[in-house]
Amino acid sequence: MLKAYSTYQEGYTAEIQRSIEILLSLWEHSNEQHPFLFKMGTDFRKLKVPFIWYDILHLAHVLSNFPYVHDDVRFQKMLSMIERKANPEGKYQSESIWTKWKDWEFCQKKEPSRWVTLCVLRVLINCGRIK
Secondary structure: OOHHHHHHOOOHHHHHHHHHHHHHHHHHHHOOHHHHHHOOOOOOOOOOOOOOOHHHHHHHHOOOOOHHHHHHHHHHHHHHHOOOOOOOOOOOOOOOHHHHHHHHHHOOOOOOOHHHHHHHHHHHHHHHOOO
16 A cells, blocks of 8 residues: 555555554564564565565665655665675675566576666665665
């Protein structure tokens, strides 16, 4: 829902703020809270595209659309975790794949992915971590 709200924020301020707080609180307490099996565990922390899964990069992408979240310590920790996944050249690779797409560039776990890298860079640029 938050992703949908991000495209049309007017009139949904309370819902947006509640949704953001819930997600950041789940991130902050990810070792203890697992509502409806939506755990932010090791699989959640893997970089993957396309944005159809509940994962760290998808969540960071959605949250990056709300500028007042950019300075939140919890969000900053999420971004730092993503940034640490860069290879020495600053590129990122898929850490989880769906075998249906195994022949596609974004589903190669051994080499950097242009799409994953683009998605990470968009988030970091949107949050002002890259100028």
